[in-house]
Amino acid sequence: MITNRIGRGLALAAVALLCGASPAPAKDTLTLGMAVEPTGLDPTISAPVAIREVTWGNLYEGLTTLDKDGRIQPLLATSWTVSPDGLTYTFKLRPGVRFHNGTPFDSSIVKFSLDRARAPDSTNAQKQFFAPIGSIETPDPMTAVIRLKQQAGLFLYHLAWGDAVMLDPKTVGTNKTDPIGTGPFKFKAWQRGDRVELARNDDYWDKGVPKLAAVTFRFIGDAQAQAAALRAGDIDGFPNFTAPELFGEFQKDARFATVVGATPRKLVAGLNNSKPPLDDARVRRAMMQAIDRKAIIDGAFSGYGTPIGSHFAPTDPGYVDLTGVLPYDPAKARQLLAEAGHGDGFTVTMKCPQMSYTTRSCEIMQAMLSEVGITLNIVPSEFPAKWIDEVFVKYDYDVTIIDHAEPMDIDIYARPAYYFRYRNAAFDDLVAKADKLADEAGRSKLYGEAQKILADEVPALYLMDLPRLNIWDAKLQGLWPNEPISQMYVRDASWAQ
Amino acid sequence: MGRTILRRLGSFALTLFVASLLVFAVLDLLPGNAAAILLGTAARPDTIAALEQQLGLDQPGYVRYLAWIVGAFTGDLGRSATYGVPVGGLIAERLAVTLPLAALALAIAVALGVGLGVAAAAGQGRAPDRIASGLAQVGIAVPDFWFGILFILLFSTTLHWFSAGGFPSWSDPAAAMKALLLPALALALPQAAVLTRVTRSAVLEVAGEDFVRTARAKGLSARRVLWRHAVRNALVPIVTIVGLQFSFLVAGAVLVENVFNLPGIGRLAYQSLAQRDLIVIRNVAMLFAGLVITVNFLVDLAYLWLDPRLRRA
Numbered sequence: 001m002i003t004n005r006i007g008r009g010l011a012l013a014a015v016a017l018l019c020g021a022s023p024a025p026a027k028d029t030l031t032l033g034m035a036v037e038p039t040g041l042d043p044t045i046s047a048p049v050a051i052r053e054v055t056w057g058n059l060y061e062g063l064t065t066l067d068k069d070g071r072i073q074p075l076l077a078t079s080w081t082v083s084p085d086g087l088t089y090t091f092k093l094r095p096g097v098r099f100h101n102g103t104p105f106d107s108s109i110v111k112f113s114l115d116r117a118r119a120p121d122s123t124n125a126q127k128q129f130f131a132p133i134g135s136i137e138t139p140d141p142m143t144a145v146i147r148l149k150q151q152a153g154l155f156l157y158h159l160a161w162g163d164a165v166m167l168d169p170k171t172v173g174t175n176k177t178d179p180i181g182t183g184p185f186k187f188k189a190w191q192r193g194d195r196v197e198l199a200r201n202d203d204y205w206d207k208g209v210p211k212l213a214a215v216t217f218r219f220i221g222d223a224q225a226q227a228a229a230l231r232a233g234d235i236d237g238f239p240n241f242t243a244p245e246l247f248g249e250f251q252k253d254a255r256f257a258t259v260v261g262a263t264p265r266k267l268v269a270g271l272n273n274s275k276p277p278l279d280d281a282r283v284r285r286a287m288m289q290a291i292d293r294k295a296i297i298d299g300a301f302s303g304y305g306t307p308i309g310s311h312f313a314p315t316d317p318g319y320v321d322l323t324g325v326l327p328y329d330p331a332k333a334r335q336l337l338a339e340a341g342h343g344d345g346f347t348v349t350m351k352c353p354q355m356s357y358t359t360r361s362c363e364i365m366q367a368m369l370s371e372v373g374i375t376l377n378i379v380p381s382e383f384p385a386k387w388i389d390e391v392f393v394k395y396d397y398d399v400t401i402i403d404h405a406e407p408m409d410i411d412i413y414a415r416p417a418y419y420f421r422y423r424n425a426a427f428d429d430l431v432a433k434a435d436k437l438a439d440e441a442g443r444s445k446l447y448g449e450a451q452k453i454l455a456d457e458v459p460a461l462y463l464m465d466l467p468r469l470n471i472w473d474a475k476l477q478g479l480w481p482n483e484p485i486s487q488m489y490v491r492d493a494s495w496a497q
Numbered sequence: 498m499g500r501t502i503l504r505r506l507g508s509f510a511l512t513l514f515v516a517s518l519l520v521f522a523v524l525d526l527l528p529g530n531a532a533a534i535l536l537g538t539a540a541r542p543d544t545i546a547a548l549e550q551q552l553g554l555d556q557p558g559y560v561r562y563l564a565w566i567v568g569a570f571t572g573d574l575g576r577s578a579t580y581g582v583p584v585g586g587l588i589a590e591r592l593a594v595t596l597p598l599a600a601l602a603l604a605i606a607v608a609l610g611v612g613l614g615v616a617a618a619a620g621q622g623r624a625p626d627r628i629a630s631g632l633a634q635v636g637i638a639v640p641d642f643w644f645g646i647l648f649i650l651l652f653s654t655t656l657h658w659f660s661a662g663g664f665p666s667w668s669d670p671a672a673a674m675k676a677l678l679l680p681a682l683a684l685a686l687p688q689a690a691v692l693t694r695v696t697r698s699a700v701l702e703v704a705g706e707d708f709v710r711t712a713r714a715k716g717l718s719a720r721r722v723l724w725r726h727a728v729r730n731a732l733v734p735i736v737t738i739v740g741l742q743f744s745f746l747v748a749g750a751v752l753v754e755n756v757f758n759l760p761g762i763g764r765l766a767y768q769s770l771a772q773r774d775l776i777v778i779r780n781v782a783m784l785f786a787g788l789v790i791t792v793n794f795l796v797d798l799a800y801l802w803l804d805p806r807l808r809r810a
Contacts, residue, residue, distance in 0.1 A: 192591075218758075225755075225757075382771070
């Protein structure tokens with residue numbers, strides 16, 4: 001009797017094994033983890049990075065796009081010409097493109113989308129990108145002519161941002177919750193607080209793309225929960241893993257591919273340039289020389305990251321390495337402070353947003369600055385609500401710290417209302433000139449000079465370029481390790497057979 | 498009896514009204530606004546002003562309060578500033594996770610807590626008592642989210658029996674229940690520990706009273722004395738604790754929901770507070786307040802039913 005039962009059990013086990021051994025159907029779905037849930041799915045009306053990550057290039061497309069190295073490429077415009085005076089851009093549009101609801105894409109869509117972005121009541125977070133536009137003409141359905149009021153060297157680049165995507169006029173009111181674009185994936189469902197599901201757009205203009213039938217973005221804020229979801233196999237990857245201290249363990253695990261990618265995200269300790277003693281460049285230079293950037297990278301980011309010397313990322317075209325201008329040198333820092341009349345040091349307040357990496361960075365900076373006699377009072381500031389209000393709206397701070405995610409955003413130092421409160425006419429001039437210049441080499445040269453001014457005057461302490469810590473299933477291919485712009489581009493993703 | 502209930506209903510409504518004023522006023526004092534947060538580091542004065550107007554944040558406080566109250570009575574709770582969807586639906590989606598979670602946790606806590614508590618009382622001073630009291634000691638000392646982390650380590654990342662979190666939606670009820678089991682257990686254990694102690698001491702206290710001695714003297718079996726007389730009369734303090742626990746489980750599940758990444762009402766409260774989505778947080782806060790006030794009201798009614806002596810008061 002007992003042997004009989006064991007025999008039957010063995011037979012069942014053998015059947016199960018055989019079934020398991022038969023080739024499983026090729027996997028054609030993907031689940032990726034993200035730390036922050038988007039606040040709506042329309043990248044043209046609000047700024048949070050998570051919105052662009054889910055929607056840009058997946059649901060919506062623009063006239064131009066950036067490739068994985070950050071170069072401008074055609075997308076919904078197949079080609080363009082720029083008039084010799086740099087004021088007229090003529091775009092040839094891609095034929096046969098339809099929105100997910102069937103609306104055809106043509107020049108009237110281009111006119112509508114860009115006019116909406118630059119309208120007086122527009123809440124587009126990058127409204128200034130569209131300010132140079134004077135008028136948009138539509139000589140025929142497949143041609144759009146944009147006339148600028150003034151030259152704008154980065155115009156094509158800015159058209160590649162999520163803030164400049166093409167929208168169907170019929171759906172602009174509902175895109176926030178029910179996005180309709182021209183992208184390779186269609187919106188399927190959003191279980192708020194948990195996931196956004198996308199399904200393949202079978203009518204996508206680029207045949208053979210995408211390869212996956214469905215993509216799900218899962219939102220997991222807690223770093224330990226992110227790691228647990230990866231290990232339990234709940235998600236196939238976490239392209240922007242937020243816990244550098246746990247990354248090393250995944251590097252040892254053969255199930256996962258771990259790639260350290262580059263990003264344009266700059267970790268910067270902003271200084272209030274309108275408040276003494278921080279209005280004195282000697283004091284700011286002393287603070288910069290009191291800071292060992294490598295110690296912050298090691299202490300707060302487990303060694304991942306690249307030191308920077310100005311407000312430019314190594315991946316941005318025109319980057320100049322200026323980390324040697326004000327290197328770590330506490331003795332020099334003390335001397336500079338004495339020259340500025342602060343030989344006995346001083347006390348300032350640091351509004352520290354509450355995120356793990358910023359908190360650790362604040363504490364390390366506090367220790368380093370105390371070495372040269374500067375006392376940093378760390379005041380926690382709830383992020384985003386309180387921090388935006390205190391630092392951004394009211395300028396009520398001396399020192400703070402935040403990661404600036406936008407690429408090529410050196411012009412923020414030329415904005416009078418920006419939180420650094422930095423004023424330098426020569427710098428403003430350079431940036432204004434560079435922004436207008438269409439020639440890339442000449443523009444890079446001007447941006448190089450602008451970077452040098454910041455490296456020397458340190459309106460903010462330049463700490464590091466943040467890495468992108470990618471963890472995904474070793475069999476997954478086609479995801480971008482780098483981040484030329486905030487995105488989670490799944491168009492080309494597929495599974496190795 | 499009828500007048501007692503009416504009086505309690507009146508004070509129930511008044512408490513709700515005062516709570517709504519407090520909730521509105523306190524939240525309005527918070528620094529930061531949803532428009533500036535949505536625009537983040539790209540915010541400029543003109544875009545903030547335009548978005549404030551679109552979200553209705555530029556109106557005076559009394560106008561927004563009246564709009565909220567009038568809307569609530571007509572079933573329109575407003576739209577979330579961050580998600581852009583009606584708040585009522587948003588809250589309903591989250592309650593569909595949290596209410597079953599809290600109910601499951603409460604059922605586990607009552608079964609474990611009352612069972613262990615009665616066993617401890619029946620075997621006072623002997624092994625069952627010592628075991629139950631020891632377990633209760635551990636359950637009270639260890640917080641629920643810590644149980645959650647342990648469960649994930651053991652059942653998800655090591656044994657792979659459960660997923661490490663998330664919620665698959667009720668379209669697949671079996672999968673949904675499975676996703677709630679570990680978090681419910683984690684939530685239940687500390688509550689069960691409290692219930693074990695309360696039950697044990699309540700039963701022991703009643704066991705010393707005259708009517709129990711009388712029942713025993715009449716020759717009833719020990720089991721019948723325990724369940725029919727001692728436990729039934731010990732139910733008043735137990736029901737009080739269970740009532741308090743249910744509102745605690747709904748409002749206080751935020752840490753466990755975070756550990757298991759569950760899209761419940763606790764996470765919604767936390768997120769909307771961080772985003773200064775005042776329309777959402779206001780309604781969630783009112784829901785919590787309403788829940789506590791309602792549960793207290795129901796516990797009051799339960800007393801009247803359980804203990805005839807209170808009906809005369």
